[in-house]
Amino acid sequence: MNNNNPSRQKSLTRQLEGLWQLLRPANVWIGGLSIGVGAWVTGLLSPFQNVLLACFSGALITGAANTINDFYDIEIDRINKPARPLPSGKVSPQTAFFWAIFLFIAGVGTSLLINKTAFWIASTASVLLFFYSYSFKRLPLIGNFTVSLVAGLAFIYGGVSVGRFKQALIPATFAFLFHFGREILKDIEDISGDRAGRARTFPICCGVKAAQMLITFIFFLLISATFLPYLNGEYNLRYFLIVLPGVDLYLLYVIFAVWRNTEPANLHKISTGLKIDMLVGLASILVGIQ
Amino acid sequence: MNNNNPSRQKSLTRQLEGLWQLLRPANVWIGGLSIGVGAWVTGLLSPFQNVLLACFSGALITGAANTINDFYDIEIDRINKPARPLPSGKVSPQTAFFWAIFLFIAGVGTSLLINKTAFWIASTASVLLFFYSYSFKRLPLIGNFTVSLVAGLAFIYGGVSVGRFKQALIPATFAFLFHFGREILKDIEDISGDRAGRARTFPICCGVKAAQMLITFIFFLLISATFLPYLNGEYNLRYFLIVLPGVDLYLLYVIFAVWRNTEPANLHKISTGLKIDMLVGLASILVGIQ
Numbered sequence: 001m002n003n004n005n006p007s008r009q010k011s012l013t014r015q016l017e018g019l020w021q022l023l024r025p026a027n028v029w030i031g032g033l034s035i036g037v038g039a040w041v042t043g044l045l046s047p048f049q050n051v052l053l054a055c056f057s058g059a060l061i062t063g064a065a066n067t068i069n070d071f072y073d074i075e076i077d078r079i080n081k082p083a084r085p086l087p088s089g090k091v092s093p094q095t096a097f098f099w100a101i102f103l104f105i106a107g108v109g110t111s112l113l114i115n116k117t118a119f120w121i122a123s124t125a126s127v128l129l130f131f132y133s134y135s136f137k138r139l140p141l142i143g144n145f146t147v148s149l150v151a152g153l154a155f156i157y158g159g160v161s162v163g164r165f166k167q168a169l170i171p172a173t174f175a176f177l178f179h180f181g182r183e184i185l186k187d188i189e190d191i192s193g194d195r196a197g198r199a200r201t202f203p204i205c206c207g208v209k210a211a212q213m214l215i216t217f218i219f220f221l222l223i224s225a226t227f228l229p230y231l232n233g234e235y236n237l238r239y240f241l242i243v244l245p246g247v248d249l250y251l252l253y254v255i256f257a258v259w260r261n262t263e264p265a266n267l268h269k270i271s272t273g274l275k276i277d278m279l280v281g282l283a284s285i286l287v288g289i290q
Numbered sequence: 291m292n293n294n295n296p297s298r299q300k301s302l303t304r305q306l307e308g309l310w311q312l313l314r315p316a317n318v319w320i321g322g323l324s325i326g327v328g329a330w331v332t333g334l335l336s337p338f339q340n341v342l343l344a345c346f347s348g349a350l351i352t353g354a355a356n357t358i359n360d361f362y363d364i365e366i367d368r369i370n371k372p373a374r375p376l377p378s379g380k381v382s383p384q385t386a387f388f389w390a391i392f393l394f395i396a397g398v399g400t401s402l403l404i405n406k407t408a409f410w411i412a413s414t415a416s417v418l419l420f421f422y423s424y425s426f427k428r429l430p431l432i433g434n435f436t437v438s439l440v441a442g443l444a445f446i447y448g449g450v451s452v453g454r455f456k457q458a459l460i461p462a463t464f465a466f467l468f469h470f471g472r473e474i475l476k477d478i479e480d481i482s483g484d485r486a487g488r489a490r491t492f493p494i495c496c497g498v499k500a501a502q503m504l505i506t507f508i509f510f511l512l513i514s515a516t517f518l519p520y521l522n523g524e525y526n527l528r529y530f531l532i533v534l535p536g537v538d539l540y541l542l543y544v545i546f547a548v549w550r551n552t553e554p555a556n557l558h559k560i561s562t563g564l565k566i567d568m569l570v571g572l573a574s575i576l577v578g579i580q
Contacts (some may be wrong), residue, residue, distance in 0.1 A: 117522040124514045140496045141431065142507050149511070165522045166456040173459075206430045206495045217432050221439070224414045232407040232455045 018090030019099055022070055023063035031062025031154075037282065038158020042167035043289045050114050054161035057114070057122055058154060060107030065129035067100040072133045076197065104130070117160045125150050125157075140202045144183035152176035170229050171285055174222065178281070181218040182274045184211050185258065189267035208262060215258050219251045226281075230288075239288020246280040308380030309389055312360055313353035321352025321444075327572065328448020332457035333579045340404050344451035347404070347412055348444065350397030355419035357390035362423045366487070394420070407450045415440050415447075430492045434473035442466035460519050461575055464512065468571070471508040472564045474501050475548065479557035498552060505548050509541045516571075520578075529578020536570040 035058040039051045070077065070086050071093060078087040085091045091099075104126045111122035128136075128146050137143035152172040159168025187194070187201040188211050194201050203211035226248055230240040254270055325348040329341045360367065360376050361383060368377040375381045381389075394416045401412035418426075418436050427433035442462040449458025477484070477491040478501050484491050493501035516538055520530040544560055 115521075117518060120514070120517050120521050124511075136507070139500055139503055141492075142500075142504055145507070160522065165518070165524060166459065169456065169459045169463075200496070200500070202431075202496075205497075205500075206490070206492075210429055210432075210490070210495075213426075213429055214432055217426070217435070221414075224410070227410050228407060228455070231405075231410050232450065234455060 014090050015095070018085035018088075019095075021085045022067040022091065022096060022099065023103075024066040027066055028059045028063045032056065032059030034058070034151075034154045035158040035161075038155035038168060038171070039162050039164075040158070041155060041171050041282070041285050041289075042159040042162060042164035044162045044164055046162060050161040051158070053110055053114050054118065054157055057107045057110035057118075058157060060103050060110060061122060061126055061129065064100050064103035064107060064126065065133070067096055067103060068130055069133040071096045071100060114161050117165065118157065121153055121157050121160060125153050138199055140200050140205050144180060144187065144202070147183055148176045148179035151179040170234065171282070173225060174281060174285075175278070177218055177222040177225065178274065178278050181215050181222065181254075182271055184215050184218070185254075185267055185271055185274070187211065188258075188262055189264045189271065192264075212258055212262075216255050219255050223248045223251050234290065235285065235288035236290055239284045242284035242287065243281065246284065247277055250274075250277045304380050305385070308375035308378075309385075311375045312357040312381065312386055312389065313393075314356040317356055318349045318353045322346065322349030324348070324441075324444045325448040325451075328445035328458060328461070329452050329454075330448070331445060331461050331572065331575050331579075332449040332452060332454035334452045334454055336452060340451040341448070343400055343404050344408065344447055347397045347400035347408075348447060350393050350400060351412060351416055351419065354390050354393030354397055354416065355423070357386055357393060358420055359423040361386045361390060404451050407455065408447065411443055411447050411450060415443050428489055430490050430495050434470060434477070434492070437473055438466045438469035441469040460524065461572070463515060464571060464575075465568070467508055467512040467515065468564065468568050471505050471512065471544075472561055474505050474508070475544075475557055475561055475564070477501065478548075478552055479554045479561065482554075502548055502552075506545050509545050513538045513541050524580070525575065525578035526580055529574045532574035532577065533571065536574065537567055540564075540567045 032055040036051060036055045039045055039054065045051055070084060074086045074093060077084050082088060086093060086096055108119065108122045108126055111118045128150060132143060132146045136146050152175045155172040155175055156165070156168045159165055159172075184202060188203045188208060191201070191203055191208070195204055202214065226243050229235040230237070230243070250273060254274065257266065257270055322345040326341060326345045329335055329344065335341055360374060364376045364383060367374050372378060376383060376386055398409065398412045398416055401408045418440060422433060422436045426436050442465045445462040445465055446455070446458045449455055449462075474492060478493045478498060481491070481493055481498070485494055492504065516533050519525040520527070520533070540563065544564065547556065547560055
C-alpha cells in the first residue's frame with residue numbers, strides 16, 4: 001500500500017493542480033464563451049444543446065492548445081516563468097504532452113456530437129494550434145495568421161453549431177482582420193525581446209516600416225469591410241451608428257498612432273484599446289442583426 | 291486648320307492606339323468576365339442589367355489599374371518593355387495618368403448605377419489598385435495580399451450586383467487563398483530578378499524556407515476550407531467529387547513540389563497548373579450549387 005503514503009498523496013495533489021494550471025482556466029473560459037457568442041451573433045441559440053457542446057468542445061481545445069504551448073516553451077519558461085507547472089516540476093513534460101493530446105481528442109470527440117462540419121472545423125483548428133506551438137509561432141506572419149484564423153473560426157464554429165454557416169462569415173472576417181492587425185502591432189511592441197530570443201517576426205525580418213504599412217493596410221480594409229453589411233442591408237442602422245464612431249474612428253486613430261510613436265508603452269496601450277474595440281464591434285453586430 | 295495636317299493626324303492615331311494598349315485589352319476582358327462569373331457562381335444572373343453593369347465597371351477599373359501601373363513602372367519598362375506606350379513615347383506620362391483617373395472615375399461611376407454596396411466595393415478596389423502600383427507592390431506581402439483580395443472581391447462584386455452578398459463569400463475566400471499562395475510562389479520564382487531590381491518580396495526578406503512554409507500553410511487551409519461547404523450541405527456531392535480529385539489533390543502535389551524543387555522553371559510550371567486548378571474549382575462550384 002505504498003501508493004497511499006502522505007508524500008505520494010501530496011505529489012498527486014500537486015500534479016493535479018499542475019494539470020489544471022496548464023489549461024490556463026481563465027483562457028479556457030474565454031475560449032468556450034467566444035464560441036457561444038459566435039452562435040449568438042448569428043441570431044440564433046437553438047438547438048441550445050449544440051451551442052453548449054460547441055462551447056465545451058472549444059474550451060477543451062483551448063486548454064489543449066495552452067498545455068501543448070507550455071510543453072514546447074519549457075526552456076524559455078525556465079527563465080521567464082519558473083513557477084509554471086512544467087519548469088517547477090509539478091508535472092513532467094511527458095505527462096503534459098499526453099494531457100494535451102487527451103484534451104485535443106476530447107475536444108474533437110465532443111465536436112462529433114454536433115455535426116460533420118463542426119468536426120471538420122474542430123480538427124483543423126486543433127492541428128493548427130498544435131503546429132502553432134510546435135513551429136508556426138517562430139515563423140514570420142504564419143504564427144500571426146494562425147492565431148487570427150482560429151479567432152475567426154470560433155465564430156464559424158458557433159454558427160455551424162446552430163446551422164448558420166453563412167451568417168457567421170461576416171463576424172469571422174472582422175475577427176480575423178482585427179486579430180491580424182493587432183498581432184503585427186504586438187510584434188512591433190515585442191521587437192527587442194523577440195530579437196534577444198532569436199524569434200523571427202515580421203517587423204524583425206522585414207522592418208518596422210513594412211509592419212506599419214501592413215497594419216495600416218489591414219485596418220483600412222477592416223474599416224472598409226465594416227461598411228459592407230450595412231450598405232447591403234444585412235445589418236441595420238443601429239449597427240452602423242455604433243460601428244462608425246465606436247470601432248472605425250478608433251481604428252483610424254490606431255493607424256495614426258502607430259506611425260507617430262512605436263514605443264512599446266504606446267503600442268501596449270493601443271493593443272489594449274483594440275481589445276475593447278472588438279467588444280464594441282461585437283455589441284454592434286448583436287444589436288444590428290436584422 | 292493646322293490640326294488637320296497628316297503628321298498631326300498620325301500622331302493622334304498613334305496616341306489613341308497607345309491609350310488602347312495601356313488598358314491591356316485581354317486583361318480587361320478577363321476582369322469584366324470574372325465578375326460575370328462571380329454573379330453566375332452565386333446561382334443567379336438576374337437582374338441581368340446589373341450583371342452587365344458590374345462587368346462593364348469591373349472592366350473599366352481593370353483598365354485603369356493597368357494604365358496606372360504603366361505610369362509608375364515607366365523607368366523599369368524603358369529597359370524591360372521599350373515598346374510599351376509610355377517608354378515608346380506614343381502617350382505622354384501626364385496623359386496616361388489622366389487616362390487612368392478618368393477610367394477609375396468611369397468605373398466607380400458605373401457602379402453607382404448598381405447599388406450602394408457595389409459603389410463601396412468599386413471604390414475600395416480602385417483605391418487598393420491605385421496604391422498597389424504606387425507602392426504596395428514593392429512591399430513584402432502587402433502587394434500579394436492586395437492582388438489576392440481584389441481577385442476575391444470580384445466574386446463579391448458579381449454577387450452583390452444580383453443581391454447575393456453571402457453566397458459570394460465562399461468562392462471569394464477560395465479565390466483569395468488560391469491567389470495568395472500563388473503570389474508567394476511566384477515571388478520565389480522571381481527571386482533573382484527582384485533582388486536585382488531591389489524589390490523586397492517576402493522570400494527575399496524572410497527567406498525561401500519561410501515562403502515555403504507560408505505556401506504550405508495557405509494551401510493546407512484552402513484544402514481544409516474546400517471541405518466545409520460540402521460537409522455543411524451548402525454545395526452538393528457533385529461539387530465534392532470534382533473538388534477532391536480535381537483541386538485538392540493538385541494542391542497537395544503543389545505543396546510537395548514546392549519543397550522538393552524551387553528552380554524557377556519548376557515553379558513556373560506549378561503556377562500555370564494552379565491557374566487551371568482555379569478553373570476546375572470554379573466549375574465544381576457551378577455544378578455544385580444546391
